[in-house]
Amino acid sequence: MWTWFYRLASPPFVYRVAAAAAPWLMATAAAAIGYGVIDGLVFAPPDYQQGDAFRIIYVHAPAAWLSLFSYTTMAAAGAIALIWRIKVGHAVAAATAPIGASFTLLALVTGSLWGRPMWGTYWAWDPRLTSELILLFLYVGVMSLRPAFEDPARGDRAAALLAIVGVVNVPIIHYSVQWWNSLHQGPTVAKLAKPSMPGSMLWPLLSMLLGFMLFYGAVLCIRLRGEVLNRERLSAWVREAVKS
Amino acid sequence: MSVGAGVGVWRALGLVLERELLLSFRRPDQLLQPLVFFLIVTTLFPLGLSVQLSLLRDMAPGVLWVAALLASLLSLDSVFKSDADDGTLEQLALSGQGLVVIVVAKTLAHWLVSGAALVLLSPLVGTALAIPVSAFGTMLASLALGTLTLSWLGAIGAGLTVGVKRGNVILSLIVLPLAMPLLIFGAGATDRAISGTSSSGALYLLGALCVLTCTLAPFAASAALRITLE
Numbered sequence: 001m002w003t004w005f006y007r008l009a010s011p012p013f014v015y016r017v018a019a020a021a022a023p024w025l026m027a028t029a030a031a032a033i034g035y036g037v038i039d040g041l042v043f044a045p046p047d048y049q050q051g052d053a054f055r056i057i058y059v060h061a062p063a064a065w066l067s068l069f070s071y072t073t074m075a076a077a078g079a080i081a082l083i084w085r086i087k088v089g090h091a092v093a094a095a096t097a098p099i100g101a102s103f104t105l106l107a108l109v110t111g112s113l114w115g116r117p118m119w120g121t122y123w124a125w126d127p128r129l130t131s132e133l134i135l136l137f138l139y140v141g142v143m144s145l146r147p148a149f150e151d152p153a154r155g156d157r158a159a160a161l162l163a164i165v166g167v168v169n170v171p172i173i174h175y176s177v178q179w180w181n182s183l184h185q186g187p188t189v190a191k192l193a194k195p196s197m198p199g200s201m202l203w204p205l206l207s208m209l210l211g212f213m214l215f216y217g218a219v220l221c222i223r224l225r226g227e228v229l230n231r232e233r234l235s236a237w238v239r240e241a242v243k244s
Numbered sequence: 245m246s247v248g249a250g251v252g253v254w255r256a257l258g259l260v261l262e263r264e265l266l267l268s269f270r271r272p273d274q275l276l277q278p279l280v281f282f283l284i285v286t287t288l289f290p291l292g293l294s295v296q297l298s299l300l301r302d303m304a305p306g307v308l309w310v311a312a313l314l315a316s317l318l319s320l321d322s323v324f325k326s327d328a329d330d331g332t333l334e335q336l337a338l339s340g341q342g343l344v345v346i347v348v349a350k351t352l353a354h355w356l357v358s359g360a361a362l363v364l365l366s367p368l369v370g371t372a373l374a375i376p377v378s379a380f381g382t383m384l385a386s387l388a389l390g391t392l393t394l395s396w397l398g399a400i401g402a403g404l405t406v407g408v409k410r411g412n413v414i415l416s417l418i419v420l421p422l423a424m425p426l427l428i429f430g431a432g433a434t435d436r437a438i439s440g441t442s443s444s445g446a447l448y449l450l451g452a453l454c455v456l457t458c459t460l461a462p463f464a465a466s467a468a469l470r471i472t473l474e
């Protein structure tokens with residue numbers, strides 16, 4: 001059983017697994033997102049207060065969840081790579097960072113589009129919006145540190161350490177931002193209450209969440225193949241793989 | 245055989261700290277520049293906004309704190325840089341003392357010449373920004389805790405960027421998001437003290453962050469140095 005685990009550290013093995021898994025992940029993601037989109041946008045009843053505008057939650061909530069999930073994945077992959085000196089971990093972290101930053105941006109954009117009809121403004125200094133914005137800054141920091149080194153191995157390890165420091169800070173930032181906003185009582189905003197949601201609205205949301213996770217997995221596999229190829233470009237197996 | 249192995253931890257800490265402070269005081273211009281920067285930035289806000297004292301008083305905690313963060317950041321770049329460039333840092337790392345001791349000494353030295361100096365200067369700026377004298381105690385305490393925490397966070401950032409060309413932009417990019425809770429609690433505490441309500445909650449939280457970084461950041465910063473040095 002453990003040999004299977006150890007093989008995950010081998011770049012050619014990861015390259016093959018990622019190639020095999022990507023189409024399956026993409027297909028299941030398309031199915032889950034397809035069901036979620038149709039059921040969420042067409043069949044779910046409109047919200048009694050927000051009308052049809054609430055439907056953006058089907059993109060917004062999964063994107064926000066994935067933004068945190070990818071950051072944690074990036075830090076965990078970096079930690080594994082630092083502690084056990086597994087190079088593939090750095091490749092996973094490097095492949096994840098832009099995906100996670102994109103999800104963060106998507107969550108911010110959809111959040112502000114939802115804010116326009118609901119709050120009357122594109123941007124309110126709402127705690128959740130603000131901590132999402134800081135998360136984007138953290139992604140930018142990690143993504144700009146990695147290529148700053150002339151020696152890529154150093155950049156990898158520096159980025160991994162920064163991601164770990166960031167993970168310790170994310171909950172602190174989250175709670176401090178909440179505290180800050182309760183201090184500066186801004187315009188009172190009508191907030192979407194936490195799921196006291198009927199099943200007809202909840203099921204498409206869960207399906208979208210699953211679909212986003214699968215989509216993340218699929219994109220990660222595709223990007224990971226590119227990362228591994230680039231990192232191992234001088235080795236014999238890459239020449240074989242590219243030739244065939 | 246390393247020379248420094250026979251020296252105790254506290255003695256080594258004292259020696260490195262003494263050396264850092266001596267070097268700083270030999271170059272008084274570099275010592276003063278961040279402080280002057282702090283004064284100039286806080287002067288910009290009333291010029292750009294308004295000289296209405298009531299408005300100034302509302303903005304004062306934020307202005308003071310943003311300026312303090314930026315001024316402290318300005319000198320962070322040099323914490324490890326010059327010693328890394330001329331090889332002193334490698335010698336210190338090979339001295340047989342743990343890298344953590346050297347990181348602690350250098351970070352404390354940075355705080356003493358930047359953060360603590362800002363704290364001493366803050367009553368002047370506070371007066372200019374119409375902060376009432378009754379809030380000075382909270383302002384000084386929050387700045388002292390906050391700048392020390394920032395020096396620790398900055399040591400991690402400086403350790404990570406020491407081998408990077410033009411690292412100080414990246415240094416700000418990675419340290420400022422991490423420092424945002426400091427700004428929130430620090431400015432919040434000062435704000436509450438100005439309006440006359442209890443600021444102890446925010447000060448306790450700042451203290452907690454300070455303890456957290458004092459205990460964890462030296463290890464993170466020395467791990468960062470080990471990555472960039474080797």
